[in-house]
Amino acid sequence: MQKFLLLSLVVLSSFLSKAQDLSRKIDSLIQSEFKDINEPGGVFLISKKGKPVYEKAFGMANLELDAKLNTNSVFQIGSMTKQFTAIGILILEEQGKLKVSDPISKYIPSYPNGDKITIHHLLTHTSGIKDFTKMKALQDIAQKEMTPEKMVDFFKNEPADFAPGEKFEYNNSGYVVLGYIIELVSGETYEDFIKKNIFDKAGMTNSYYASDRKIIKNRAFGYHKKSTGYVNKTVINFSVPFSSGSLMSTLDDMLKWQNALNQNLLLSSKEETKAFTKYKLNNGKEIEYGYGWHLKNINGIPTREHGGSIFGFKSMAVYIPSEDSYILGFSNCDCNSPTQLIRDIAKLTMENSKVK
Template sequence: MSACGSNDESAESSGSGALDAATNAKVKDIVGHFQRTNRTPGVLVGIWSPKGTFVSATGTADLKTGAPLRSDMQFKIASQTKSFTANLVLQLVGEGKVALDDHISKWVTGVPNGDRITIRQLLNHTSGLADAFTSPTIQAKVQTGCTVPELLTAEAKIPPVAPPGTKWSYSNYGYNLLGRLVELAGGQDLSTAVQQRIARPLGLRRTLLPTSGNGLSKPFTHGYGLGDLGPTQAPTASDDATALPASCLWAHGSMVSTLSDMRVWSRALATGALLKPEVWAEATKNPIPFTFAGNYNGPGKWQYGLGFVESGGFIGAEGSFAGYESTTMYSPTRRTTIEVVSTKIPNAITPPPMFQALAMAIYGTGIGFGLTPEQALAPTFKGAAG
């Protein structure tokens, strides 16, 4: 039984075989600590490495019915969507349809400082544009849905936070602009581009950017986190945020996926598999050290490339939206994927440092994360998830 009184399903499947007994026990302890501390209804964890495989679905998928969480269930990946949007842009760069040093004003009018903001700056969050998801106009529509013109119009009204190229500042608006760029330069809507350029080539069967509703189909897990739910507070059925539509997140955070699909995507993302080598070399050059508001990623070292995060040689993405928090990271040198999903927000221990704790349990503390296992598992995040 978990701390939430739910069923615990754990399946250590194999490709390379199970982790050794001591490491397996350590990983299970970390997963248990993560769930008990955050009091999240469900936790999905996937580890695929040369040292062994660990896949677990711990807890409850639906607090109303008590249905157990399963490892094949779909969930909202939130801002992990950005890695897909960025990859589409980089594909277009490789095709000569877009240049990294183009200004966004070439494609979209009405953008503050648009004649000085480059595509590169949008990709690595140095555009100086505001986050803008907090726009009162957008927030008023989150429960009913937004059109793309509504999003871009409302976001353009929020003043920039810095001149272009002068600081790192996370911008959901910037990624919605990139989504529109994909449509204009690529000649197809963003949802179709995701399917034709990424999902189908990689065989991702349950990964999509919804065109209506929340995008989830059975089997899926519910997600919890509405109102003033605390980082260490257990949600109730009334905190169910699953039904919220995805359209107000669009190119920056609306996609859904599964553990198995994200495992495949993480490897393609972190190796530039869908990109021309020269474009991938540019995407990984000179990543920018960053710190999220509220120290969301914990006290370790993190860097941002052109559409992905990096820590200790692992490359991937992270996402957080009402009901769901997740991170998926792949190390090309270690040939290892680690995924963490919580079906609640906010969490006192967030998925990014949780991933670091799991990696250190397998490979030791010398990875280069810039923190100890104890620091990674400390319940430090107190703010609302971003």
């Protein structure tokens, strides 16, 4: 019995030592990028089998009020919004209200070439429609309240970049159209649909459609870095990025999101699999994108990834299905991108799991 207890203590001690060593290495990686605790910073989470194993905050949430970031801070997540939009479309498909093979002309009859562009093309960034973020006229509407219909009208008559299905080119406009279709088909606002069908079901009580006017507890403020120092982020009306980039969330809520996907709380396994399937162009070439996720790999191990960037904020998450490991980071200065950092942390955790 004593030998068994001694062996158990040795194993436990080894496990704790290994975990502490990994934590120190991750701290070091993050602090090499987020050096000054008195500047805007970031929050980071690593989960294993649905449970957090690392969760820390670095830097300031509000420079004017001298308020520090904490692991419950609410961040704008930018283009990680696209995951929610894509799953929203699949929820409507599972309800029998649309099909991803439908042409968008079925829902928006006036859309140019809409009989050739499908919902699938929008989801996979293969539609060829003009990305509104690349239009010079964007500055004219950036601070205006835009309905989804007005946003679609803003870019729909621009010349196409290529024929549908010919090429993969990351595209925000496609996801704005998807959000508009969600509203048309569901009869609800995008904000209400996402809250009812995703946030509420997943228990994401600290996630929101972004607003600069609402009082949001634990809000992290966004910053730009200039040669003279930090300045508050540029203001944009969130009706402009809309369903391509206007959601806010926290580390813990995003873990709830990942767990809800894993547990099929939102969709059946068959329907959800569509989001994580690599699709092909017209010429048969495979692209590394599903519906709302980049499908890549780290050292040959498949990953599901997506980042986000919106004025004052950047975000990145990597999920490793084979290890059920989720690595996530948010930054409240768009001068600090966590993209490579999160991939490096993911690589470190993978290497650590191989060490016995």
